[in-house]
Amino acid sequence: MPYKEKKVEKLYYSIGEVADMFGVNTSLIRFWEKNFSIIKPKKNKKGNRLFTKADIKNFKVIFHLVKEQRLTLEGARKRLAENKEGTINNFEVIDSLKRIKETLLEVKETL
Numbered sequence: 001m002p003y004k005e006k007k008v009e010k011l012y013y014s015i016g017e018v019a020d021m022f023g024v025n026t027s028l029i030r031f032w033e034k035n036f037s038i039i040k041p042k043k044n045k046k047g048n049r050l051f052t053k054a055d056i057k058n059f060k061v062i063f064h065l066v067k068e069q070r071l072t073l074e075g076a077r078k079r080l081a082e083n084k085e086g087t088i089n090n091f092e093v094i095d096s097l098k099r100i101k102e103t104l105l106e107v108k109e110t111l
Helices: 015-022 026-035 053-068 073-110
Strands: none
Touching (some): 015 026, 015 053, 053 073
16 A cells, blocks of 8 residues: 655744735735634743644635625624624635536546
8 A cells, every 4th residue: 555645734824924825915814813802822831822723714804704795893793792603604616616616617627
């Protein structure tokens, strides 16, 4: 049986890595952290923020609400407070559909 290398998943991401994922400044990541209680990074002894996959997922939801749906911060907080589970489920459906669209476009180009 041949050896198969497993893809290593990181447990924690630095604020710089998170900012790069979303194409924003680290100051915006800190700002969202202060304004949205669903973002709860751990901090190391130096005080550096360490974000988990759950934090990244929550950032994706916030990014979707604020940058893509153009809600104000107050509007995004209100939406999450009123129906967090529904908002996250809605985002996950939209995100899945975007990935399917990208895959279909790639297949179309190879034909």
